[in-house]
């Protein structure tokens with residue numbers, strides 16, 4: 001049972017950090033294709049969540065984010081939860097309940113959480129997409145750094161440096177469980193949470209949506225803060241798309257000027273199996289015609305073919 005004091009909810013948890021692995025390792029090793037709960041990489045701890053709506057960090061169309069504090073017993077040396085009472089974003093999927101007879105107007109709904117059996121698969125999907133997105137972004141940076149090191153002239157721009165949030169999946173139990181294998185002994189979690197390092201300031205005001213899901217170009221106007229980063233991120237999509245041989249690229253880029261979260265990974269239908277269990281959105285086929293090359297893409301040192309290619313040619317294979 002969780003303990004509620006004022007608007008603070010206390011949970012006994014098992015925390016499973018989302019590991020960071022190079023893309024090549026994830027692709028080569030079948031056991032790394034999907035993020036799974038590894039009892040050997042599990043931490044017991046306590047999570048306090050500020051569930052008041054006034055202090056909410058935000059809500060999108062799918063998840064709520066509340067501030068919380070994570071304390072892990074036998075904490076890891078680095079990563080999320082390495083400090084006691086670390087402030088985190090606590091995320092849960094939700095569905096909307098509209099009052100009977102009301103129109104489905106935005107804002108006119110009540111937020112309802114799913115039952116654990118429905119919530120956990122959704123959280124796994126979110127965690128798995130984050131698990132893939134970090135390495136896909138690193139893969140683009142490796143290509144960028146490699147091209148810059150090889151070029152005789154440096155690029156006429158500074159490369160924005162961003163990364164995905166440190167995150168982990170948390171299962172909450174009625175009583176403090178000492179053994180992460182309890183799951184297999186019949187003790188099922190009563191709730192799940194996705195925990196992430198905090199982005200921006202405490203009230204999430206610096207949170208920017210750079211590129212929308214299913215769109216390949218910046219959401220922002222030229223004069224808006226973040227436009228340059230959005231343009232750079234569009235270039236990383238071009239690199240990911242071409243250098244994975246059209247297999248996958250990151251969509252729905254959002255966060256602040258350094259940390260990103262809540263991505264989608266769009267994949268070619270033939271690449272679906274490697275992501276396991278229908279975890280990832282499908283549809284990359286329009287990328288070649290929708291993406292518009294920008295100043296980052298067209299720097300000669302990157303050696304990228306200009307898009308929209310306007311041809312049905314397959315992208316080049318990975319190097």
Ligand SMILES: Nc1ncnc2c1ncn2[C@@H]1O[C@H](COP(=O)(O)OP(=O)(O)O)[C@@H](O)[C@H]1O
Nearest residue numbers: 057058059060061062063065089198199204262
């Ligand atoms: N790590 C974070 N730190 C601070 N605020 C966050 C964080 N992640 C998300 N938010 C806020 O919560 C909102 C909803 O989170 P998000 O993961 O984008 O959910 P959805 O899947 O519904 O789009 C975001 O729009 C943002 O305002």
Ligand SMILES: [Mg+2]
Nearest residue numbers: 060061254262
């Ligand atoms: Mg979002």
Ligand SMILES: [Zn+2]
Nearest residue numbers: 238293294297
């Ligand atoms: Zn481009």
